[in-house]
Amino acid sequence: MTRAYQCANVPGPHLGKVGTSASVASAIKRAERPVLIVGSELTNLNWALDLAKKQDIPVVATAHVAGMMREKGVDPDRVLGAIEITNLLKSPEWGGIRGEGQHDLAIFVDVLYYMEAQMLSTLKHFAPHIKTISLTKGHQPNADQSLPNLSEKKMIEFLAGVVEGLAEA
Amino acid sequence: MIKDGRFVIDNMENVVINIGKITTEEELDEQEWEPMGPTPKPGILSLRNWDHRLLKDFPPFYAPICDMCCLCTYGKCDLTENRKGACGIDIEAQQARMVLIACCIGTAAHAGHANHVLHELIRWRGRDHPIDLGPYIDVEAPIIRTVVGTIPKTLGDLEEILNYVNQQLVHALSSTHTGQEGSYIDFESKALHVSMIDNLAKEVADIAQIAGFDFPKGDPDAALIDFGFGAVDRTKPIIVFIGHYPAVSVATIDYIEERGLSDKIEVCGICCTAIETSRYSASAKVIGPLSMQQFFVRSGIADVLVLDEQCVRTDLLEEAQKTGAPLILTTDKICYNLPDVTNRDTDKVVADLLNGTPGVLISDPLKAAKVITETALKMKPKRDGLNHLPELEEVQKLAEECIKCGWCDRACPNSLPVKDAMIKAKEGDFGGLSDLFSPCMSCGRCESECKKELPIISMILKSAQEIAFGETYTMRAGRGPVLDTEIRKVGAPLVLGEIPGVVALVGCSNFPAGEVEVAKIAEEFARRNYIVVATGCSAMAMAMYRCEDGQTLYEKYPGSFDAGGVVNIGSCVANAHIIGAAIKIAAIFARLPLRGNFEEIADYILNKVGACGVAWGAMSQKAASIGTGTNRWGIPVIVGPHGSKYRRAYISNKELSEWELYDKRTGEVVEGEPAPEHLMYPAETMEEAIVLTAKLCIRPSDNAKGRQIKLSNYADLYKKYMGTLPPDLHLFVRKETDIPITMKGEVMEYLKEVGWKPRKAIGEPSRLVPEEEV
Numbered sequence: 001m002t003r004a005y006q007c008a009n010v011p012g013p014h015l016g017k018v019g020t021s022a023s024v025a026s027a028i029k030r031a032e033r034p035v036l037i038v039g040s041e042l043t044n045l046n047w048a049l050d051l052a053k054k055q056d057i058p059v060v061a062t063a064h065v066a067g068m069m070r071e072k073g074v075d076p077d078r079v080l081g082a083i084e085i086t087n088l089l090k091s092p093e094w095g096g097i098r099g100e101g102q103h104d105l106a107i108f109v110d111v112l113y114y115m116e117a118q119m120l121s122t123l124k125h126f127a128p129h130i131k132t133i134s135l136t137k138g139h140q141p142n143a144d145q146s147l148p149n150l151s152e153k154k155m156i157e158f159l160a161g162v163v164e165g166l167a168e169a
Numbered sequence: 170m171i172k173d174g175r176f177v178i179d180n181m182e183n184v185v186i187n188i189g190k191i192t193t194e195e196e197l198d199e200q201e202w203e204p205m206g207p208t209p210k211p212g213i214l215s216l217r218n219w220d221h222r223l224l225k226d227f228p229p230f231y232a233p234i235c236d237m238c239c240l241c242t243y244g245k246c247d248l249t250e251n252r253k254g255a256c257g258i259d260i261e262a263q264q265a266r267m268v269l270i271a272c273c274i275g276t277a278a279h280a281g282h283a284n285h286v287l288h289e290l291i292r293w294r295g296r297d298h299p300i301d302l303g304p305y306i307d308v309e310a311p312i313i314r315t316v317v318g319t320i321p322k323t324l325g326d327l328e329e330i331l332n333y334v335n336q337q338l339v340h341a342l343s344s345t346h347t348g349q350e351g352s353y354i355d356f357e358s359k360a361l362h363v364s365m366i367d368n369l370a371k372e373v374a375d376i377a378q379i380a381g382f383d384f385p386k387g388d389p390d391a392a393l394i395d396f397g398f399g400a401v402d403r404t405k406p407i408i409v410f411i412g413h414y415p416a417v418s419v420a421t422i423d424y425i426e427e428r429g430l431s432d433k434i435e436v437c438g439i440c441c442t443a444i445e446t447s448r449y450s451a452s453a454k455v456i457g458p459l460s461m462q463q464f465f466v467r468s469g470i471a472d473v474l475v476l477d478e479q480c481v482r483t484d485l486l487e488e489a490q491k492t493g494a495p496l497i498l499t500t501d502k503i504c505y506n507l508p509d510v511t512n513r514d515t516d517k518v519v520a521d522l523l524n525g526t527p528g529v530l531i532s533d534p535l536k537a538a539k540v541i542t543e544t545a546l547k548m549k550p551k552r553d554g555l556n557h558l559p560e561l562e563e564v565q566k567l568a569e570e571c572i573k574c575g576w577c578d579r580a581c582p583n584s585l586p587v588k589d590a591m592i593k594a595k596e597g598d599f600g601g602l603s604d605l606f607s608p609c610m611s612c613g614r615c616e617s618e619c620k621k622e623l624p625i626i627s628m629i630l631k632s633a634q635e636i637a638f639g640e641t642y643t644m645r646a647g648r649g650p651v652l653d654t655e656i657r658k659v660g661a662p663l664v665l666g667e668i669p670g671v672v673a674l675v676g677c678s679n680f681p682a683g684e685v686e687v688a689k690i691a692e693e694f695a696r697r698n699y700i701v702v703a704t705g706c707s708a709m710a711m712a713m714y715r716c717e718d719g720q721t722l723y724e725k726y727p728g729s730f731d732a733g734g735v736v737n738i739g740s741c742v743a744n745a746h747i748i749g750a751a752i753k754i755a756a757i758f759a760r761l762p763l764r765g766n767f768e769e770i771a772d773y774i775l776n777k778v779g780a781c782g783v784a785w786g787a788m789s790q791k792a793a794s795i796g797t798g799t800n801r802w803g804i805p806v807i808v809g810p811h812g813s814k815y816r817r818a819y820i821s822n823k824e825l826s827e828w829e830l831y832d833k834r835t836g837e838v839v840e841g842e843p844a845p846e847h848l849m850y851p852a853e854t855m856e857e858a859i860v861l862t863a864k865l866c867i868r869p870s871d872n873a874k875g876r877q878i879k880l881s882n883y884a885d886l887y888k889k890y891m892g893t894l895p896p897d898l899h900l901f902v903r904k905e906t907d908i909p910i911t912m913k914g915e916v917m918e919y920l921k922e923v924g925w926k927p928r929k930a931i932g933e934p935s936r937l938v939p940e941e942e943v
Contacts, residue, residue: 005579007576007618012235012236063852064856066892067892079891083851087230112853114814122231122232125260149579
């Protein structure tokens with residue numbers, strides 16, 4: 001069994017799945033209104049921005065990541081704290097980033113690991129209307145799907161696999 | 170003269186007269202100092218409406234850290250997917266219950282401290298010892314006045330207040346028993362209540378300390394204390410106090426002085442005891458906050474280690490034994506299964522310790538003082554020449570044993586790159602290990618996880634020894650309460666916004682990226698003319714930093730409670746004075762009666778006093794109760810990312826929120842503004858916290874000039890870190906006159922873009938709608 005990256009972070013009897021590139025790509029494809037939440041670790045910022053552009057997924061920049069995105073010439077769709085976007089996601093009545101309705105998939109990338117674990121816990125418990133994927137370094141058992149614990153090289157391969165999977169018809 | 174007590178009348182069988190507290194004429198006059206307000210000594214239900222009002226604007230946000238409840242033998246109960254526990258509890262109520270338990274623990278720790286220190290001081294000084302906070306403080310004990318409705322004049326008067334504290338704590342804790350409260354909102358109300366009681370206990374503790382130990386009475390020019398590993402004179406016997414309760418360190422300093430040994434022994438401290446000790450004697454050295462505890466003990470510099478209570482590592486007996494330093498425990502809170510030798514002859518105890526007894530418990534501070542001093546004097550020559558850290562060659566050899574499994578990184582709360590540092594050290598490059606010294610909190614979880622049992626903390630310390638031991642900083646001694654004269658000066662500009670806010674850096678040292686961030690937050694706001702106040706580990710962490718000009722923050726900025734001041738208020742229990750300052754603004758500037766008048770005062774603070782707490786390294790249950798209590802008084806608190814593990818925040822729903830306020834001047838319910846937007850908020854990064862702090866200092870009472878100043882800071886910081894104007898700026902601009910002059914063009918353009926329309930400022934903003942209008 002894959003353990004949480006921070007190894008004592010064992011939430012309880014119901015743990016999310018360890019995703020594969022193909023399963024992550026498939027979940028993104030299936031989603032009608034996904035949202036990408038990009039945090040302060042910055043490990044995969046470029047990959048995340050590329051994904052958002054290619055798949056037309058709205059981006060929420062948490063912490064002070066917006067400043068770094070703008071330095072790259074990218075404007076995030078919203079700037080919200082990790083807890084603020086999580087709070088909005090758990091309200092079924094919220095209209096989503098684009099006002100098109102509440103999101104049905106939240107993809108977390110690079111939010112500080114242990115804080116992301118808490119935000120995913122909130123969504124697991126209080127947002128049954130939304131699926132979650134964590135593509136932050138290290139396995140997150142509170143996400144519906146999360147990366148296994150990977151080396152840097154393997155992680156790059158995993159993310160490249162997600163892009164390939166999305167490109168397939 | 171009639172005294173209180175139990176009397177039997179001579180020659181009258183079966184007649185006993187019990188006389189409780191005698192009220193003197195002086196006390197009768199005192200009772201008239203203000204009319205009694207509606208809620209003296211509030212019980213759990215008394216302020217429930219206020220809590221519910223707060224929680225309407227700032228609903229609890231739960232992030233369970235555990236999906237189960239394991240508190241009774243029905244359990245474990247799985248609370249996922251709307252499952253209920255065997256007692257009927259759901260996941261929200263369980264989170265709130267755990268928060269209440271944490272707040273009760275925190276309150277008990279401070280109340281335990283208050284009880285200890287008060288009873289010891291009554292033993293030393295007597296019940297009638299006066300509480301005198303000096304000529305510049307008339308409104309002393311603002312929390313006691315507001316909550317309890319009395320003015321304590323003597324140490325004995327504080328006992329009655331602690332009786333109330335202890336009673337409320339029992340009621341709050343009892344509601345967490347299986348099968349009592351079932352509503353998360355009411356669990357939260359109880360958490361707010363018991364945390365207000367925590368604030369009260371802290372005020373009792375610190376007032377007792379100031380009166381009994383003659384600590385500084387709000388002195389803005391309190392002494393600059395030598396700070397850091399490098400400050401310790403290693404040629405002398407070294408005594409190190411760890412914890413919070415200062416009676417033992419005070420007694421030791423007195424004993425040392427009485428014996429004429431002041432220049433022959435080093436007295437040092439870690440954590441809040443260090444702050445307290447340096448409030449008593451400016452020659453005491455402060456080694457650092459909690460995060461330095463394990464590092465310093467491992468260094469082996471201490472000849473005697475003395476523990477009192479709160480926030481002390483629980484394995485220090487084992488750690489002390491590794492260095493050969495005797496361990497002396499001094500309170501009932503920490504006993505480590507060591508023998509209680511309080512009643513043994515002190516010379517024999519010293520002999521035992523010199524002959525290898527690893528540690529003892531001595532609960533009498535005066536006896537402990539003698540044992541500590543005599544042991545240190547005799548132990549020093551025995552320990553001279555001992556080397557407690559591995560040499561660099563040994564560090565390299567140890568690193569060579571590393572199997573690169575990476576579990577150290579995964580055990581680290583901050584996921585620091587320990588494995589990579591080990592790989593470098595194998596090659597003789599100690600830079601990686603050295604770089605870990607600053608961000609590492611020396612918790613030692615990496616060591617516990619290490620399959621090769623490498624002493625990683627010692628290896629980091631050795632690799633960073635030039636950084637660790639090479640620098641001496643300064644910290645201003647904890648000054649205690651804010652003076653009435655200072656409040657008179659800053660009250661109006663604070664309420665009107667012309668001083669943009671009070672930023673209170675408080676709490677523990679579980680920082681996400683080392684001590685430096687809390688210093689940077691302080692510097693950012695001091696430069697911008699906010700009033701920066703600090704307590705506890707944060708006050709110490711701020712000392713471990715030099716500004717660009719080479720000065721420490723305490724050298725560069727004045728210690729007065731004024732714009733641009735950097736004020737070390739004191740230890741954890743001195744946090745009461747920060748809330749006290751906000752209360753005193755209501756009392757002195759607005760002339761509101763305090764006595765038993767909690768709601769009106771908290772409402773005033775929430776709507777008019779632009780203060781924001783930042784507990785960047787909040788870790789303990791004490792920090793939970795400090796923060797939650799601060800919230801009940803209407804002061805928002807930002808915690809660091811680790812604070813998300815407290816399971817609960819109080820945040821607004823942003824665009825889903827309604828911001829209704831009551832205008833006391835017109836008697837109307839009016840559209841308000843998100844000022845403050847959140848009440849308890851975990852931020853992910855320092856930069857996010859800085860921007861949010863500026864925003865959370867905005868209040869509906871700001872005048873146009875004040876709002877301009879606050880928005881100028883908020884917008885400037887937002888641009889600095891996020892690259893644009895804040896996207897919610899329009900929510901805070903009431904009229905054109907609120908717009909910072911230097912940003913007028915771009916702000917007007919933005920307001921036009923978002924369809925902004927001017928609105929009226931609220932004359933007398935309040936959240937307390939009179940009952941008949943509800």
